[in-house]
Amino acid sequence: MTKPQLTLVENTGGTGGRFDNGLSVQGRSIPSHQMAESSPRLNQLDLFDMNDLPELRVFIVAMDTVHGRTLHQAVLSNKPRSVIDLRFAARFDQYGSSRDMLFEYFKAVGSYYALESMPWHDLSVRDFMTEGSVQVPRLHHELVKLGKGAVMLFVPKPQHASMLTTYLNRMLSTRAEISWR
Structure with a gap:
C-alpha cells in the first residue's frame, strides 16, 4: 500500500475570496466539498491581498506586560x-x-527609534479625551505628516495604551488623509 505524498507548492498570491475546486495529491483531484472543515472562512482576511491593508498601521505596546x-x-x-518610546x-x-x-x-x-518622554504619572484619561490637553508633536509628525507605513509606540502600562488609543482615534479621525488602523 502506498501513501500519497503532499508536495509544497509556492503560493503565488491571494485568491480574492474565491477558492479552487479542489486539491491535487499525486495527480488525483480531491473535491473541495470533502474538505469543508479545513477550508478558510469567507470572512477571513487574505494574507496576500495588500489592497485591503490600511496605508498607516499603528501598534501600541504596553512594555510592562510584554x-x-x-x-x-x-x-x-x-x-x-x-x-516611538513614550515612556517617562x-x-x-x-x-x-x-x-x-x-x-x-x-x-x-530599518526602524528609527525615538524617545519622546511623557509624564504618564501626571496624566489622566480626561487629558486624552479633550482637545488640546495632551499633544505629542512627534506623533503628529510621524502619523499625519509622514503617513504611510507601520509605526510602533511604546507605553508603560496597558491602561496607558487605552488612553493613547483615545488620543490617536481623535487625532487621526480629524487629520489623517490616508487609511489607518
Missing part, C-alpha cells in the same frame, strides 16, 4: 519604520530580551 520574544516577533513581522523612563528589562538585542532587531528591519 515578553521580550513577543516584542521581537512583533518588530520582525510588522517592520515598523519608526518606533526608557527601560528594556523584559524577560527574554535586552536593550542590545532589541536594537539589533530595529536595525535589521
